[in-house]
Amino acid sequence: MISIAVSTLGCPKNIVDSENMMGRLKLDGFHITDQPDEADVVVLNTCGFISQAVEESVNVILDYIEFKKEKKIILAVVGCLVERYKDELADKIKDVDIWLGIAEMNNIGDKIKTFFPQTKFVSKYKGKQWDTKLTPSHFAYIKVADGCSNRCSFCVIPSIKGNYKSRDMGDIVDDVSKCVLNGVKEICLVAQDVSGYGHDLNPSLSLVGLLKRLETIDGLKWIRLMYMYPDKITDYLLDYMALSKKICRYMDVPFQHFSTNILKSMRRKETEQSIYELVNKIRKKIPGIFLRTSLIVGYPGETREDFQKLLDGMDKLKFERLGAFIYSDEEGTAAMELPDKVSDDTAYSRYDKVMKLQQKISLNINRKLKNKTLPVMIDHIENDGIYIGRTQFDAPQIDNSVIITSSGGNNYLPGDFVNVCITSAGEYDIEGMIKQ
Ligand code: SF4
Numbered sequence: 001m002i003s004i005a006v007s008t009l010g011c012p013k014n015i016v017d018s019e020n021m022m023g024r025l026k027l028d029g030f031h032i033t034d035q036p037d038e039a040d041v042v043v044l045n046t047c048g049f050i051s052q053a054v055e056e057s058v059n060v061i062l063d064y065i066e067f068k069k070e071k072k073i074i075l076a077v078v079g080c081l082v083e084r085y086k087d088e089l090a091d092k093i094k095d096v097d098i099w100l101g102i103a104e105m106n107n108i109g110d111k112i113k114t115f116f117p118q119t120k121f122v123s124k125y126k127g128k129q130w131d132t133k134l135t136p137s138h139f140a141y142i143k144v145a146d147g148c149s150n151r152c153s154f155c156v157i158p159s160i161k162g163n164y165k166s167r168d169m170g171d172i173v174d175d176v177s178k179c180v181l182n183g184v185k186e187i188c189l190v191a192q193d194v195s196g197y198g199h200d201l202n203p204s205l206s207l208v209g210l211l212k213r214l215e216t217i218d219g220l221k222w223i224r225l226m227y228m229y230p231d232k233i234t235d236y237l238l239d240y241m242a243l244s245k246k247i248c249r250y251m252d253v254p255f256q257h258f259s260t261n262i263l264k265s266m267r268r269k270e271t272e273q274s275i276y277e278l279v280n281k282i283r284k285k286i287p288g289i290f291l292r293t294s295l296i297v298g299y300p301g302e303t304r305e306d307f308q309k310l311l312d313g314m315d316k317l318k319f320e321r322l323g324a325f326i327y328s329d330e331e332g333t334a335a336m337e338l339p340d341k342v343s344d345d346t347a348y349s350r351y352d353k354v355m356k357l358q359q360k361i362s363l364n365i366n367r368k369l370k371n372k373t374l375p376v377m378i379d380h381i382e383n384d385g386i387y388i389g390r391t392q393f394d395a396p397q398i399d400n401s402v403i404i405t406s407s408g409g410n411n412y413l414p415g416d417f418v419n420v421c422i423t424s425a426g427e428y429d430i431e432g433m434i435k436q
Helices: 012-028 050-069 079-090 104-111 157-161 170-183 207-215 234-242 260-265 273-286 302-315 342-369
Strands: 003-008 031-033 041-046 074-079 098-100 140-141 188-190 222-227 249-251 288-299 321-326 375-382 387-390 402-406 416-424 428-435
Touching: 003 012, 003 234, 003 260, 012 031, 012 041, 012 074, 012 157, 012 188, 041 050, 041 079, 050 074, 050 079, 074 079, 074 104, 074 234, 079 098, 079 104, 079 157, 098 104, 140 170, 157 428, 170 207, 188 387, 234 273, 260 273, 260 402, 273 288, 273 302, 288 342, 302 342, 321 342, 342 416, 375 402, 402 416
Parallel strands: 003 031, 003 041, 041 074, 074 098, 140 188, 188 222, 222 249, 249 288, 288 321, 402 428
Antiparallel strands: 375 387, 375 416, 387 402, 416 428
């Protein structure tokens, strides 16, 4: 049997694409391995979202070309980077056997088969996508939509992925049910904008409608909402979340900036004022919620005053979790054409200021958890026997961990829930002991 190893770069949405692709390849009669050393074919699923990701993807392709020379494998490169730069890549990098953009990824099995004309493949594909996971067995990312119909000035996603397209609700519920049967306790709903789920369908559906169905799945404990565009966070959704026993008190809303001038130039729909109002409303309706946001520093035309507004917004709104990116010119975006580019030195120094301020905010927030007892999901066990877990306020592989210094002599498995009394708090991770 021909063995394929899939390597994935980029965000959780890419992990879902790789999982779907691996499920299809298995049904097409291939063996999936997690060991490139044992594989006949390596498929690299790339990210091309920002320059940094492009650079990383190209470096990994070059590493795999060296690996290919040594092991004589077939090398396929697929995904966002290829969708964005296929012709240039194929022109400059000759040793890749298969290049497939996002729209062509469904054909990966057929393309690979052409390299093995003597092999007989027994196809078991019946239109089912999902049966192979890259994440640990107790949590899964579930994509509810793809693409984006917004046109933020700095973003290449709409040109790579096209307009927003929701998945069929029945398919999503089926995927989640299958995951739960296989031991998944937590699902993280992902899309370019989870809050917009269903608006494009006919008849239109809503995220709340989807959540209502997911909540009835026995055995599913946590549902996490990631990447919410602010304008579709409705009162109906917030009221529903406030009463839910399964939806985590967590929401990831990338606001990008707090200066109205910059937001306008970014073609975002919010203003400084509307962001303050929305954040206050979310916190009022769902007391104790942890909010995550991401910000861009060094956007063209960002003045000292604009940057001060960004720092003021962070200081006043005190996001529990926050990530920042330094603006980079991306080919084909409107922002690339803007004048008044911020110098690298200024952008890096602004980034440092943002991260330092957030460390202080995060430390204060974490300290308030001291002596509280919180439900924690065990994620993994370190070699020295220390359990590492997470509260509902932290997304897997993205946010903070709880380091469990004493388990009271009991044994636990990933996905088990325990009550942990928090004993100490750092800027990121916190420590605690299991309370029997
Ligand atoms: S909403 Fe997000 S994915 Fe859509 S264009 Fe803006 S930044 Fe890009």
